[in-house]
Amino acid sequence: MKTILTYEVRFLTNGNFKSMKKTIALLAVLGLFLMTSLPAAAAEEFTITIKDHRFTPETLEIPAGQKVKLVILNQDPTPEEFESYELNREKIIGGNSKGIIFVGPLKPGTYPYFGEFNMETAKGQIIAK
Numbered sequence: 498m499k500t501i502l503t504y505e506v507r508f509l510t511n512g513n514f515k516s517m518k519k520t521i522a523l524l525a526v527l528g529l530f531l532m533t534s535l536p537a538a539a540a541e542e543f544t545i546t547i548k549d550h551r552f553t554p555e556t557l558e559i560p561a562g563q564k565v566k567l568v569i570l571n572q573d574p575t576p577e578e579f580e581s582y583e584l585n586r587e588k589i590i591g592g593n594s595k596g597i598i599f600v601g602p603l604k605p606g607t608y609p610y611f612g613e614f615n616m617e618t619a620k621g622q623i624i625a626k
């Protein structure tokens with residue numbers, strides 16, 4: 498922002514065409530940045546917690562037809578891999594840390610997922626409605 502203002506002031510004082518072009522370029526970049534970052538910021542957020550190699554909630558309902566942000570909180574000291582063929586997602590979440598996974602927009606339906614490192618216990622499903 499400071500940079501843009503500097504160019505703006507220079508342009509106004511000198512009427513320098515080069516500065517004006519730089520200002521326009523910077524504003525375009527800023528506009529693009531806002532346009533691309535806003536939909537992500539607006540995505541509804543849901544948290545899935547991993548504890549004792551299980552997911553909570555095991556069944557998560559999310560809205561169909563829109564992008565959703567999943568925050569995977571791993572409260573186990575060991576890493577887990579969130580994996581889903583149906584969602585086409587695979588992400589390792591370190592022990593005692595969190596991972597972010599964006600899904601959707603999804604068609605209504607059931608999307609199973611599992612923890613690849615603890616497949617007997619770590620199972621869940623996402624239901625898009």
Ligand SMILES: [Cu+2]
Nearest residue numbers: 578580587613
């Ligand atoms: Cu995997």
